[in-house]
Amino acid sequence: MCQKRAIFKPMSTEQREDLKRRCGGSWKLVLRYLQAGEACCRREKSQAIAGPGHSIAVTSTGVVYSFGSNNSGQLGHGTTEEEWRPQPIRTLQGIRIIQAAAGAGRTMLISDSGQVYAFGKDSFGEAEYGGQGSKMVTTPQLVESLKNIFVVQAAIGNFFTAVLSREGRVYTFSWGSDGRLGHHTDQSDVEPHPLLGALEDIPVVQIAAGYCYLLCLACQPSGMSVYSVGCGLGGKLGHGSRTDEKYPRLIEQFQLLNLQPVVVAAGAWHAAVVGRDGRVCTWGWGRYGCLGHGNEECESAPKVVEALSNVKAVHVATGDYTTFVVSDDGDVYSFGCGESASLGHNAGIDEQGNRHANVLSPELVTSLKQINERVVQISLTNSIYWNAHTFALTESGKLYAFGAGDKGQLGIELVANQTERGNPERVDIDLG
Numbered sequence: 001m002c003q004k005r006a007i008f009k010p011m012s013t014e015q016r017e018d019l020k021r022r023c024g025g026s027w028k029l030v031l032r033y034l035q036a037g038e039a040c041c042r043r044e045k046s047q048a049i050a051g052p053g054h055s056i057a058v059t060s061t062g063v064v065y066s067f068g069s070n071n072s073g074q075l076g077h078g079t080t081e082e083e084w085r086p087q088p089i090r091t092l093q094g095i096r097i098i099q100a101a102a103g104a105g106r107t108m109l110i111s112d113s114g115q116v117y118a119f120g121k122d123s124f125g126e127a128e129y130g131g132q133g134s135k136m137v138t139t140p141q142l143v144e145s146l147k148n149i150f151v152v153q154a155a156i157g158n159f160f161t162a163v164l165s166r167e168g169r170v171y172t173f174s175w176g177s178d179g180r181l182g183h184h185t186d187q188s189d190v191e192p193h194p195l196l197g198a199l200e201d202i203p204v205v206q207i208a209a210g211y212c213y214l215l216c217l218a219c220q221p222s223g224m225s226v227y228s229v230g231c232g233l234g235g236k237l238g239h240g241s242r243t244d245e246k247y248p249r250l251i252e253q254f255q256l257l258n259l260q261p262v263v264v265a266a267g268a269w270h271a272a273v274v275g276r277d278g279r280v281c282t283w284g285w286g287r288y289g290c291l292g293h294g295n296e297e298c299e300s301a302p303k304v305v306e307a308l309s310n311v312k313a314v315h316v317a318t319g320d321y322t323t324f325v326v327s328d329d330g331d332v333y334s335f336g337c338g339e340s341a342s343l344g345h346n347a348g349i350d351e352q353g354n355r356h357a358n359v360l361s362p363e364l365v366t367s368l369k370q371i372n373e374r375v376v377q378i379s380l381t382n383s384i385y386w387n388a389h390t391f392a393l394t395e396s397g398k399l400y401a402f403g404a405g406d407k408g409q410l411g412i413e414l415v416a417n418q419t420e421r422g423n424p425e426r427v428d429i430d431l432g
Contacts, residue, residue, distance in 0.1 A: 182247050257275075
């Protein structure tokens with residue numbers, strides 16, 4: 001059964017035995033690890049990424065489209081011109097891409113053979129704040145330092161990038177000064193460093209990066225667990241405190257809640273997890289109601305969203321003070337900051353004269369129900385420097401967009417003085 005899995009097939013006997021050892025010495029546990037990775041990362045399937053000002057869409061056949069802001073060449077078309085029409089990245093012809101990550105002014109793509117391509121800004125630090133990086137790359141370039149690592153997922157946080165190998169090892173670039181991610185390096189460091197500490201011998205199935213922190217969904221013989229590392233501001237590491245962690249630390253609250261995490265999402269300042277039983281937990285900075293607990297208070301440890309107790313969740317996505325939950329029947333709920341219409345409720349003007357009201361408890365996104373198609377994935381902007389936009393991907397591969405579109409990031413032409421769309425609109429690409 002392991003041999004039927006896409007990432008296991010090309011492994012050598014030696015690599016397979018190494019993976020077996022990491023998974024606890026049994027093929028049954030290897031299979032569980034492989035299945036867990038497929039379930040949360042949507043590997044080998046289509047996906048859409050709502051990046052900060054630009055967007056990436058990957059079809060089920062591995063073709064990549066990009067559109068939106070392009071001041072650093074982050075669209076990969078060889079230019080720095082903005083583009084609202086989704087355009088295929090032509091230099092990738094013949095290369096099958098299975099996963100994408102988008103950060104402020106940069107993009108990373110991963111092929112089915114585990115190679116990583118990057119373009120846009122090539123440095124961190126001031127680059128995050130709209131300034132220029134040291135160098136711009138306008139077409140996809142192979143990341144040489146990762147050539148000997150078979151990568152299956154990438155996550156871009158502020159000041160650092162993390163990648164996950166086929167064997168479940170996590171590597172990070174940059175943001176290692178003061179040992180912040182378990183190593184001491186400067187911002188321009190382009191060498192991947194293995195994430196040291198508790199996860200060195202535990203296979204990770206999914207990584208998620210937020211503002212200066214990283215979450216790792218790990219697969220252990222005893223079940224699934226979540227580790228966090230980085231900046232603890234706002235309680236977003238989930239350990240009941242606001243202290244930083246230089247090495248990955250187990251979030252113990254899930255054992256107390258008797259919850260087996262299966263999907264993890266890292267927003268800029270808050271995080272969320274879906275349990276195997278369909279429960280949703282959120283924690284971190286509660287501003288604008290992004291935790292869904294009916295208030296704006298911070299939670300420094302995972303807390304079950306009681307308002308979703310009648311919903312069996314299968315997917316969760318987090319942004320800058322916003323959260324989306326997808327149920328097993330394809331319904332979508334959202335809560336948090338209502339700015340730039342990215343929640344999909346399009347409430348118009350509230351009593352205070354604010355154009356988009358904040359939502360403190362989960363609300364059904366009725367505009368997505370009207371498209372009469374099951375939604376399987378949501379992606380939303382996870383940056384504190386950009387107006388947010390949101391993508392909803394349906395089972396058949398149709399893509400709908402709403403929220404901010406001032407840079408063409410919706411993939412929809414806006415007329416006259418429009419800068420956003422409040423209702424989901426179909427993007428003219430088929431990802432199925």
